[in-house]
Amino acid sequence: AQKITQTQPGMFVQEKEAVTLDCTYDTSDPSYGLFWYKQPSSGEMIFLIYQGSYDQQNATEGRYSLNFQKARKSANLVISASQLGDSAMYFCAMREGRNYGGSQGNLIFGKGTKLSVKP
Amino acid sequence: DGGITQSPKYLFRKEGQNVTLSCEQNLNHDAMYWYRQDPGQGLRLIYYSQIVNDFQKGDIAEGYSVSREKKESFPLTVTSAQKNPTAFYLCASSMALAKNIQYFGAGTRLSVL
Numbered sequence: 646a647q648k649i650t651q652t653q654p655g656m657f658v659q660e661k662e663a664v665t666l667d668c669t670y671d672t673s674d675p676s677y678g679l680f681w682y683k684q685p686s687s688g689e690m691i692f693l694i695y696q697g698s699y700d701q702q703n704a705t706e707g708r709y710s711l712n713f714q715k716a717r718k719s720a721n722l723v724i725s726a727s728q729l730g731d732s733a734m735y736f737c738a739m740r741e742g743r744n745y746g747g748s749q750g751n752l753i754f755g756k757g758t759k760l761s762v763k764p
Numbered sequence: 765d766g767g768i769t770q771s772p773k774y775l776f777r778k779e780g781q782n783v784t785l786s787c788e789q790n791l792n793h794d795a796m797y798w799y800r801q802d803p804g805q806g807l808r809l810i811y812y813s814q815i816v817n818d819f820q821k822g823d824i825a826e827g828y829s830v831s832r833e834k835k836e837s838f839p840l841t842v843t844s845a846q847k848n849p850t851a852f853y854l855c856a857s858s859m860a861l862a863k864n865i866q867y868f869g870a871g872t873r874l875s876v877l
Contacts, residue, residue, distance in 0.1 A: 649806075680865070688870060692867060738807075755806050
């Protein structure tokens with residue numbers, strides 16, 4: 646079974662509107678971390694936001710927020726006030742277990758969602 | 765500026781040839797990683813290293829080799845045993861603590877001639 650599922654291969658959003666990118670995850674480990682990365686056409690992966698499984702509040706970083714619903718095992722990314730520069734691939738990723746080294750520190754990536762912002 | 769430098773940006777491999785992709789970081793990170801990305805896919809882990817002189821295989825290590833002689837450097841060799849090497853290769857590093865946020869280089873695109 647896939648550990649990280651991103652069900653939207655592509656999304657369109659009008660400039661200045663908000664958009665939600667879906668991510669569901671599968672783990673039996675009580676300690677895990679969830680990450681979102683942005684990959685523009687240049688190829689570099691840019692870290693956006695992190696949510697720990699024990700964090701009480703949803704993470705926010707500027708225009709990015711993470712809608713963390715633990716019982717549903719979902720970690721959706723919300724981008725507010727979309728800009729043309731937000732057009733890119735977006736990847737959800739998970740790290741299982743406490744990161745004391747070894748394979749527990751590694752990230753598992755979803756297949757991504759391509760976001761296109763329309764002017 | 766601190767960051768991760770991958771070189772070259774583009775690389776071409778001939779049949780039966782080994783090629784080496786460079787990854788250097790000046791972030792003083794302990795852990796380094798190599799990922800492979802195929803079109804329309806997420807990243808898959810090739811190798812990772814938590815400390816100098818130690819590294820572990822990831823999910824798709826066959827046909828690849830690495831070394832970690834210095835903290836700053838984690839080169840990846842794509843050997844002739846890798847029959848389908850055409851892909852985008854990304855190197856990352858992290859503090860290997862708590863959140864383990866991985867920061868990435870700009871990538872190397874490898875093609876077969």
